[in-house]
Amino acid sequence: MKKYILSLDQGTTSSRTVLFDENGIICGISQKETKQIYPKHGWVEQDPIEIYQSQLQTLKDVVKDNHINHASIVAIGITNQRETTVVWNKKTGKAIYNAIIWQDKRTSDYCKGLKNQGLEETVKEKTGLVIDSYFSATKIKWILENVPNAKKQAENGELLFGTIDTWLLWNLTQGKVHATDYSNASRTLLFNINTLQWDDDLLKTFEIPKTLLPEVKDSSCLFGDFNFNGKNIPIAGIAGDQQAALFGQACFEKGDTKSTYGTGCFLLMNTGEKPQYSNNGLLTTIAWGINNKIYYALEGSVFNAGSAIQWLRDSLEIINSAKETETIANKIKDDYSVFVVPAFSGLGAPYWDMEARGAIFGLTQDTGKNQIIKATLEAIAYQCKDLIIAMQEDSKVVLSALKVDGGASANNYLMQFQADVLNVKIERAKVLESTAQGAAFLAGIGIGLWKIEDILRNRDIEKEFIPEMEERKRIKLYKTWGKAVKRSMNWED
Numbered sequence: 455m456k457k458y459i460l461s462l463d464q465g466t467t468s469s470r471t472v473l474f475d476e477n478g479i480i481c482g483i484s485q486k487e488t489k490q491i492y493p494k495h496g497w498v499e500q501d502p503i504e505i506y507q508s509q510l511q512t513l514k515d516v517v518k519d520n521h522i523n524h525a526s527i528v529a530i531g532i533t534n535q536r537e538t539t540v541v542w543n544k545k546t547g548k549a550i551y552n553a554i555i556w557q558d559k560r561t562s563d564y565c566k567g568l569k570n571q572g573l574e575e576t577v578k579e580k581t582g583l584v585i586d587s588y589f590s591a592t593k594i595k596w597i598l599e600n601v602p603n604a605k606k607q608a609e610n611g612e613l614l615f616g617t618i619d620t621w622l623l624w625n626l627t628q629g630k631v632h633a634t635d636y637s638n639a640s641r642t643l644l645f646n647i648n649t650l651q652w653d654d655d656l657l658k659t660f661e662i663p664k665t666l667l668p669e670v671k672d673s674s675c676l677f678g679d680f681n682f683n684g685k686n687i688p689i690a691g692i693a694g695d696q697q698a699a700l701f702g703q704a705c706f707e708k709g710d711t712k713s714t715y716g717t718g719c720f721l722l723m724n725t726g727e728k729p730q731y732s733n734n735g736l737l738t739t740i741a742w743g744i745n746n747k748i749y750y751a752l753e754g755s756v757f758n759a760g761s762a763i764q765w766l767r768d769s770l771e772i773i774n775s776a777k778e779t780e781t782i783a784n785k786i787k788d789d790y791s792v793f794v795v796p797a798f799s800g801l802g803a804p805y806w807d808m809e810a811r812g813a814i815f816g817l818t819q820d821t822g823k824n825q826i827i828k829a830t831l832e833a834i835a836y837q838c839k840d841l842i843i844a845m846q847e848d849s850k851v852v853l854s855a856l857k858v859d860g861g862a863s864a865n866n867y868l869m870q871f872q873a874d875v876l877n878v879k880i881e882r883a884k885v886l887e888s889t890a891q892g893a894a895f896l897a898g899i900g901i902g903l904w905k906i907e908d909i910l911r912n913r914d915i916e917k918e919f920i921p922e923m924e925e926r927k928r929i930k931l932y933k934t935w936g937k938a939v940k941r942s943m944n945w946e947d
Contacts, residue, residue, distance in 0.1 A: 456526055490555065500555055533695050536694040538553055565592060578738075582738025614668070698888075711857065720754055726749065779828075
């Protein structure tokens with residue numbers, strides 16, 4: 455009987471289940487959009503029940519739609535939007551508040567207070583992260599302090615915390631398993647990436663009882679079983695979405711780097727079995743735990759990549775679909791006069807300026823919508839170059855190729871421009887679903903279906919983009935980009 459693996463890919467705007475066969479080939483996808491809730495300016499939430507039910511529905515749909523026998527499903531992998539925080543009652547299983555999404559800014563002032571206390575260096579040394587509202591710890595603290603009786607319930611051991619992987623796992627196993635993997639734990643601001651333990655000092659700083667926290671396990675191991683119509687299917691792989699994409703792109707060697715072009719753009723570089731700390735505003739994170747070994751990565755985030763294209767479509771209404779941008783950009787030859795800095799929610803690494811805001815530079819009377827569309831695409835590539843330069847400086851590794859995936863990587867203009875401004879070959883994978891594929895690979899390894907060598911052997915490159923731009927132009931354009939970024943910084947008081 456043919457064997458299948460289900461990869462549950464729970465993202466910021468949708469829940470998806472991707473069906474892979476025993477050769478790692480996609481056989482089916484089911485997707486269901488999820489709603490975001492904006493109670494106040496800068497606040498972003500979702501309904502945890504909707505997250506779970508939508509994910510469960512896509513699991514059932516992909517199996518039904520592709521006429522898969524339950525007995526042939528050998529494992530489940532989970533990958534998830536990271537940092538998003540859920541706190542629930544361990545007896546009732548009900549969340550005591552909405553899921554607070556990674557984009558949420560409500561704890562920004564509290565983070566500033568921690569920085570003023572001089573805690574940044576300690577936090578960086580222990581967690582590899584910066585003090586920022588992006589991560590889970592301040593979200594947990596907010597829930598415990600603002601939901602009636604939550605603090606008391608937490609102290610009594612009645613509540614549980616989880617990132618989305620933990621929330622899904624707990625529900626899929628009917629409350630039997632409260633666990634996470636190393637990659638997700640390392641994004642909470644509470645996990646010591648050196649000792650590989652929840653850090654008592656940080657828990658004290660954030661006033662979070664340890665009883666809330668899940669058990670931390672390898673990314674590829676047996677977490678528990680999901681009972682699907684009477685058959686127990688092992689959940690055998692879990693990783694945060696960006697680490698899963700790194701694994702799916704077969705970035706197993708030190709220096710291997712991938713860029714995922716989604717709502718944001720995330721670059722990760724495998725730095726091997728020792729944490730590599732950054733002097734350039736990058737994050738040090740755990741890539742995965744496998745076979746009782748921990749692998750680390752350097753990470754940089756571009757907050758607005760695909761979302762900048764959505765801005766063109768939904769806010770400016772100058773395109774009807776993302777696909778149009780490639781054709782439009784190709785029509786405008788050698789005009790690089792307009793620069794868009796899409797800092798709609800501040801700037802991530804290497805700037806970490808939450809007060810920056812979006813801006814357009816170089817406008818003249820003959821600037822039209824097409825120039826703005828082209829410049830918005832190019833901004834994604836420039837932001838990625840910012841991160842690559844920082845990664846190379848921190849790791850002392852010179853990039854030989856960049857592996858790309860995610861929706862916007864299908865845009866040939868963007869990928870060629872990315873190769874040009876980086877002066878590095880771009881490798882676009884045949885399977886753009888690297889995040890889901892990574893979770894499937896981890897689950898397959900977890901049950902002994904695959905080995906690392908099998909994944910390396912079966913990785914297919916769909917297209918390569920070779921740099922064509924002359925050096926002088928490359929230098930001039932990037933210098934102008936730097937000037938535009940500086941002028942968009944510190945906009946908010």
